[in-house]
Amino acid sequence: MGIVLSMLVAVTSVLPAQLPPLSNVDAVRHIQFDLDIATFTQQRFSLRRQYPTLNWTSDGCSAPIIGSEGRSFNFRAACDRHDFGYRNFKALAIFDTSTRKLIDEQLHRDMKTYCNSQRRTFKVRCIAWSEIFYTMVRAAGGP
Numbered sequence: 001m002g003i004v005l006s007m008l009v010a011v012t013s014v015l016p017a018q019l020p021p022l023s024n025v026d027a028v029r030h031i032q033f034d035l036d037i038a039t040f041t042q043q044r045f046s047l048r049r050q051y052p053t054l055n056w057t058s059d060g061c062s063a064p065i066i067g068s069e070g071r072s073f074n075f076r077a078a079c080d081r082h083d084f085g086y087r088n089f090k091a092l093a094i095f096d097t098s099t100r101k102l103i104d105e106q107l108h109r110d111m112k113t114y115c116n117s118q119r120r121t122f123k124v125r126c127i128a129w130s131e132i133f134y135t136m137v138r139a140a141g142g143p
Contacts, residue, residue, distance in 0.1 A: 025092055027051050032085040032103065037110040041077045055091055058083040061133060072118070072125035075133060078110035082137075108134040 022030060031040065031047060048056045060068035061079040068076040085103035089095040111133060115126035 024051065024054060024088075025094065028054065028085070028088040028092065032081065032088075033106060037077055037081065037113050040081050044080070054084075055087040056084065057087065070129065072122040073111075073115065073129045075111050075114065075130070078107050078114060081110060082107040104134065104137050107137060 031051075035043070044056070048054075058080040061075055061082070068074070068079045082103060085106065086095070086100075089099050089103065108130065111130035112127065115123055115130055118126050
């Protein structure tokens with residue numbers, strides 16, 4: 001019985017977690033602020049099926065020269081979630097300066113999470129890039 005239980009636990013741990021039915025507002029808040037970036041990345045397509053009316057499009061970080069990736073960083077997932085937040089909070093008409101700041105701060109945390117997973121030689125440069133991206137996003141202006 002122990003091996004069957006172990007196999008069951010192993011199989012269910014890789015299955016995508018389904019959120020309970022939430023309103024679009026609650027779903028956007030949960031996806032934007034409650035999920036860690038790894039879970040957001042892993043569950044993005046199943047969440048997209050669960051909430052098809054939300055806007056899941058992304059153009060990366062909209063950094064025309066640099067883009068979302070470089071030799072010492074890859075902020076694509078962080079940018080995808082940032083776009084998700086901006087687009088959906090705006091579509092739901094609940095985007096204001098305080099919400100914008102929360103979304104931007106989440107981007108900052110997501111980028112730092114990525115940087116902290118890098119080896120030391122890239123980590124310092126990655127963190128420097130995350131600070132540049134965050135500063136640019138905050139300077140871009142209001143809602």
